[in-house]
Amino acid sequence: MSKEVVSKEKSMIIQKEMIASLSKELSNVKKTGKKVVYTFVPGNISELIRAFDMLPVYPEINALQSGMRKKSEKFIRDAEKMGHSEDVCTYVKCDVGMMINGNVGSGGDVVPPPDLLLLSYTGCFTFMKWFETLKRLYPEVPVAMLHTPYQAGHKITPEMTDYMVKQLKTEVIPKMEKVSGNKYDENKLKEILRKTSITEDLIMKIFDTTKNIPSPIDAYFAGVYYIGPINNGFRGTQEAVDYYQMLYKEILERVEKGLGPITPEGVMEEEKFRLVIEGPPNWTHFREFWKLFYDLGAVIVASSYTKVGGVYDNGFRVDPEKPLESLANYCMNCYTNLNLEQRVELLSDCITKYHADGFMVNSIKSCNSFSAGQLMIMRQLEEKLEIPVGFIESDLVDPRYFSYSNIKNRLESFFQMLEQRKLYSDK
């Protein structure tokens, strides 16, 4: 690794400032009177929240940050003491544990309680159960349910969009008006969505740069940082547009210089293997997990996880002139809301387009939305593309399910296989 100082990247500084500013705004809501909406990353219609001058909080992000800061194990154990099963989603347990421990966020500030629970029920059944649980913890707080139909039939039909728009008009918007005290302003929403559209374009361009060899970015481990702003409250903001423009500029400079991705230990100098990864990362050992890949010269050129808050590969962009329809279609177009055939097609396109050498599944113990069906996806891709496939297991935020040596062994075997295959094809 060349020891380029990571903090030199201007986009990283901007992102850090953005997240800090949102935390600060959240910690000041008692003074400012701003209302707080808890919601989820997939089907993350924060444009609508912003249109009512409210602030979003994402319990999943709180949970993953707790995982990264080694706080999740205690939270999970505390939730289990309350009767939560070992078998269920650890994001939910981490979130519940964080709340019963004072709801102190990873930055040290207390996360304000919700004024509205926006249950954007998109691509994950557990979201519904999660907010049913939160409703019991915050009995006075209204819940706005937005049921996102699954793309079971391989497409979004007009009836599905209509169903969602009606829910937005009769369930979500009236509750937001009541909680915020502001009237719905469609022109304001359109203006916000114009910025979203620009951001969506930029994100797609950024993830498309992995077509280059070497890839200038890691689309999984660094990718989760790149999707941070758009998934963490900044959809439709000028800050997000500025951030993604800066990031894209920096990446293009890397492409021009023929540089590989930046890792926590500097620039990766030799790209040996290009992979596409399916499934969320493990957060409790994120750095160690990433290091297992970059130490062996593996770069991730595409990942399904970075599409969890929206899939733009197929050309979808919000249309500001059809604001509610756009929000509906955006929700339905998130990765885990795609059926298995669509997921196979999308991953297959990524493998081909980004010249991947292999496909890897990180199967998450407590995330059925991703995990159920992954073995079928693997089998399909292996048959269709004759590409080597690998499989590792971990969990989102439960450190008890992260086995370093097990993962290392499997990865080393997988990379040896890729190496052999390369040697064979070179001959």
Place this chain on the structure above:
Amino acid sequence: MEALKDILATCEEIAFDLNFTRAKEWKSQDDNRVIVGYMPIYFPREIIHAANGMTVGILGGGDRKMIIKGDAYYQSYICHIPRSIMELALDGHFDSFDGFIFPSICDVIRNLSGTFQILGKGKFVKYMDYPQNFVANIGGEFYENELQNVLDEVYKINHVKVTPEKLNHSIKLFNKNRELLRKIYDIRQEFPWRLTAADVYHIVRAGYMIPVEEHNQILEDVVYHISQDINEPLDNIRVVVMGAFCEQPPVGLIKTIELAGCYVVEDDFLLGARWIQKDIQEIKAGGTLLSSISYAFLNNSTYSSSLYDAEDPKERRLLELIKTRKVDGIIFAAPSFCDPALLDHPILQKACEVNNVRYISFLFSENTGQFKVIKEQIGTFSDSIKLWE
């Protein structure tokens, strides 16, 4: 009329016929007949019946199917039912089925529908996205559209058009079916010794495998028999068993609960058969074809871990059920790794604690074979209530 023991033996045989013999025989009698397999929890069987079809329950292999291939499709931390369904599918048990319906129970079953799509099972595979909005012109309209999609698929196969008259006839038959099931549960509430919980399970499950007309006859006969003063009461407590609405408990587990001193007077096994709590109304003049079916789902559904409990929290409904059924305690028995059931348990158990309702909980898999520990646990639970209440 057949003797009760003979009826029970027939039901047991039908209930666990993994070759679906009766359904296949039924289909073979008419070229226009179709078989549509459906997973728990609920599907309005009336609409398939009206389209000259028969719905057959896909309830997993239980403890009667060795899993070999199915395990290759699911990781160890995913519940058991999808692997046994895959095993059945790959071994050709569903080969005479025309279509498959996967109701929106959870992410696992949702993605299982995708696996069936990829494998090209049947002539159609439909993931039924049940509305989580319960307003007639929003969720109701969406639901009717989902059901119409199913009817369109069946029509492509047999060209049978569903008319209001046909659907009304089917509604009547299934209303009768639900009414008879309610009667059986009501009689058992007063006289649980007249029929064991395992017998009830076989009787209800048989209804997932045979035409509703035949099942109604069986139910009528059972009602007749258990209306008589038969069998002797035991010193058992009365319990509700909750949590097994999708992956079914092995019958050995149900028997164990009763052998350990509990009469199971209410449960959520095979919940779909009793999902709609009141008679479905006939289609009114001017109403859409599926409006009555939709109305019943939106307004008269039971509660379940797979439905959003917007206005009517499930703990309130559970407590009401406890009162109605006059039970002494609750057994929370959920399949391992069942997110919907297990995420509900803390909510329901808290309500039990606040209201001084006794409960125990444990996990099972459809193929669990050892019940000794569970029997001891339930026995202690039962004794503690008998001794201290």
